Amino acid sequence: MPAPLLSLRGLSKSYVTVRANRDIDLDVAEGSIHAILGENGAGKSTLMKLIYGVESPDAGEMRWQGNPVAPSSPNEARSQGIGMVFQHFSLFETLTVVENISLIVPGKKRALVARIRQLGQDYGLEVDPLAHVHALSVGERQRVEIIRCLMTDPKLLILDEPTSVLPPQSVRTLFETLLKLRDRGVSILFISHKLEEIRSICDHATILRDGAVTGHVDPREHDAHDLAQMMIGRDMPAPRPFVPREPGPVLLELAGLDYQPDDPFQMSLKAVSLKLHTGEILGIAGVSGNGQGELARLISGETRRHAEARDEVMMFGQPVGDLGAAARRRLGFAFVPEERLGRGAIPEMSLSDNSLLTAHGLGLVRHGLIDRGAEDAFTRRCIADYDVRTPGPQAEAGALSGGNLQKFIVGREMELAPKLFFVSQPTWGVDIGAATEIRRRLVDMRNAGAAVLVISEEIEELFDICDRIQVIREGRLSPSLTVSETRVEEVGRYMIGAEEGAA
Template sequence: MGSIIELKGITKRFPGIVANDHISISFEKGEIHTLAGENGAGKSTLMNILYGLYQPDEGELLIRGEPVKFSNSKDSIRHKIGMVHQHFMLIPKLTVTENIIVGQEIGTALKVDRRQAGETIGALSEQYGLKIDPGKKVADLSVTEQQRVEILKVLYREAEILIFDEPTAVLTPQEIDEFCDILLKLKEKGKTIIFISHKLAEVMKISDRITVIRLGKVVGTVEKKETDSAELTRMMVGRDVNLGRRSRRQFEKAENILEVRDVSYTVNKTVKKLKSINLELRKGEVLGIAGVDGNGQEELVNVICGKLTPDSGSVVMNGKDITKDKIRDRKDHGLGLIPEDRHRDGLVLEYSIANNLILGLQYHETFAKNGIWLNFKKIHDTAEEMKEQFDIRCASVDVNAGTLSGGNQQKIIIAREASRDPDVLIAVQPTRGLDVGAMEFVQKTLLEQRDKGKGVLLFSLELDEILSVSDRIAVIFKGEIIDVVDAQSVTRQELGMMMLGSVKGKGGTEVGTAG
C-alpha cells in the first residue's frame, strides 16, 4: 500500500544513554505494525518522538512522503496521528463525552454542544464496536472501558495513525482478547496501527509486520507469517529463552506445608468475598491460583499474609495455626511474599537498593545491633552479594530503587524474599509488566524455590504462566475454589472456561456452572 510513515536515522540521547541509535523504520498504510523489545529497549522513546513529545537529536521523519518536524503533540494530531498511552489521561469526575471533547469543544465559548458531541461519540463507539455510554462518568468505568474512552478520544480527533503503548499491561486475558478484536476492527476500517508490546502471544495474533528493537537499535523487521515466538524472543533478548515447563525434582514425602481451612471473609458485613475456601499447598510444588481478576484473590492473599482476619476458618503453616499471628510473625515463621503492586507494597522507591534489600529485616541481629544500631557495612556487603546472585542491573546498590526498570525492581523484591529462605513463597502477579527476559528470571527463581522443597503459591491472571509454572491449579470463582486440576492435563481453553464458572469433569467435559 506504500509507506505512510518513514523514520530515517532517528537518534535520541539522554544523559548517559542513547535511547534510540540511528533507527530507520517504515510503516505501511492500513497495517498493524508491532514494535517489540524488552523494557528499556527504546520503543516508547521512539513513539514519543513520532507523537511530538520528544524531538530527535538526529534523523528525519516523513509523513505521507513529506518531511515534518513536530514541536509538540498538537503538531502530530494535525497530521492525524493519535496515541493511547499505557497510563490513561482521563478526568474521573467528567463524563465520557466531556473527557473526549476537552480542547475540541463544539459550539460557542459560552455554550458547549454536548448533545451533538455525544451523538458523534456514540456513532464512533458503535462503528468500532467500543460499547461505551457517552454520558457515563469515567469514575464509574472499568479499566478496559477507560481504555476504550482513550481510543475514542483519538478517533474523535480523526486520527488515521494510532499508536498504542503497552496497551494490554493492565488487562485480564479476556479483556486482551476483546482489545485485539478492536484493533483488528480498526485495521479493517483502514486505520494504521503501531502497537508497542513485549507480549508475544498477542503480537503473533494481530501483527502484520514486527520490528524488534534491542538496546536502542533495530535488530530487524519480519513478516508475522514468516516468524514465530521463539525467533522473536531471540531477536528481543539476544539468546534463547525458556518460558515453558521445566523438569521438576520429585519429593517422596510431599506433606502439606500450608493449609487454608474453611476460610470465609465478608466485606462490610454484606459482601461475601471468600466462601469456605479450602486449599492445601504441598512441599516442593507450585500451586497456581487461576481466576478472573476480582474473584477473591486479593482477599485470599491478605488472609494468608495477615492483613485481613477471616470471619471463620483457619490458616495453618507447618502444622501451626497462624490465623491470628501478626504479619511480622508470619514472615519470621517462614512466609515470603512477592506483592502484586511492587511500588505500593514491595519497595520504598526513594530508599537505596541496599536498604530495600533488607526491608523488613532491619531489626534482625544480622543487620542491627540490639535491633537498633544498623550495621551499614553488613547491609552494603549483603546487597552487593544479592546484586550479583540475582542479576540486579544497576550502577550501584546505593542508588534509589525508583531509578531502576520494572524488571530490576522486581528482582530486588525476589532477592529479598528468597534470601530469607521461606518455607512458603506467595507470588502475586510476579511477571506483570515485565519483558520476556525478566519473566524468565522470575519464573526460574520460583521453580528453584520449589525444587528446594519450598511451597510456592502463584496468583496470576496470565493463563500461559499458570499452565507452564504450576504443578496443580486451583480455580477461584466468586470467592469459591470450584476445582483443583493437574496443570499438565488441563487445556488453556478448559482453564479459561473454568475461570468463568464452568466446572471441569472427567475427560475435560463441562458438568455445570458454579455460583
C-alpha cells in the same frame, strides 16, 4: 513507493548517565500493525513517549506524513493524528464513560453519546456511554480508552501491552477490532511481550536492544523462539522440569474468608477457601479487578482481620488473620506485591537500602546498626543472580525500568529462602528472557519443597508453572483445577462467569 506515515531518523534520548534511545531509525507504513520488541530497559517505553510528545528527544528527527514534526505534548500529538492507550488506564472511576471522554474530546453530551455508540458498533467496542467506569470490567475499560483515542480521528494508534489485562476471549475480540482499524487505514504500533500474539497480528517488527535498533523483521516469517533470541541476544533457557512429588503438609489455608472493604470501589470477598501444600504451586487466575488486590493484602498481612476472624487465615498450622506483615514474615513467609513502587520498593531509596526492608534479618543489621558491607554484598548478589540492569547498588529504585525493578524485588524475596512464598504478577512487564528465568526459579522453589502461591493475569504463565489453578471472579474462588487435566478455555470460562461452578 509511498512515504511512510511515521519516520524516525537518529532519535536519541538520555537521562543523566542512561542512554535510553540511541540513534533510532524507524518507519511505520500506512495500514500496518507494527510491533516493537525488546527486553526490559531496551527503550520501548521511552520511544513511545517521544512519539506521543510526553518526552522530547535530545537529537534526531521525526517526520509525520513526510513533514518534520516535534510534538511537545500528548495534546499536540493527538492534533497530528497520534493516539495512545497506556498499559495502565487513565480513567476516572467516579465519572461515566461519556464524562471521561469529554475531558479530551469536545462536544455536547448527546452528540458524544451517539458517536460512542456508533464507534462501538463499527469496531466491536460496545460499551454503555452512561455507565460509571467503576462498574465496568477491565475489558470494557480498555474499550473506553480505545474509543477515546478513535474519537480524535487518529491515523496512528499506539498500544502498550494491550492484552496484559484481558482474558483469552477478550483478546480475540480486541484483535478483530485492530484488524478492522487496519483495514480502514489506521496504523498501529503494538508493544507486547507475548510473541505468539505478535506473530498472529503484526506484519512488521522492530527490535530494540540496549536502546538501539538491532533489526527489522516480518514476525510471520519467524517462530517465537527466533524472535525471543533476537530480543535478548542469546539462547532462551529451557523451562525447568517439575520434579514429581506428593503434596506435603498444608502451609496456607483460607477457610471461608469473608471480607467487606470500607472502600466502596474495592471488591468484597465471599466465602474464599483454598489450601496450599508444601511442594506445589497454586495459581490464582482472573481478570483484573475481581478481588485479587484485596485477597493479596489479606494474605500478606497488610490488611488484618479482627481477632474473632483470625482463623480465617492459617499459616504453618496457626491462625494469623490478626497478625501484621512483619509477624507473618517471621514465621517463614515472604511475598512480592503487585505494585512495585511504594509497596515493593521505595523509589527515592537506593537498591541497597531497599534490601533492608525485608532482608534485615539476614545479618544486614547487627546490634541495631546497619552492616553496610553485608547490605552491599546482598544487593550485589540480587543484581547479579537476577540480571538486574542497573549502574549498581546505590542506584535509586525509581530510576530502574519497571521490569528491572521487578527482577530486583523478586530476587530480594527469593533470597530469603521462605518456606511459604506468595508473589502477585511475577512477570508483569518483564521481557521473555527474564520472565522465563523467574518462572524457572519459582519451579526450583517448588521442587525444593516450598509452598508457592502465584496471582497472575497471564493464563499461559500459570499453565507453565502451576500444579493447580483457582479462578477469582467477583470476589469468589472457583473450585481447584488440576493443570494437567484442564484446558485454557475452561479457565477462561470461569474468568467470564460462564461456568456454573464459579461460585
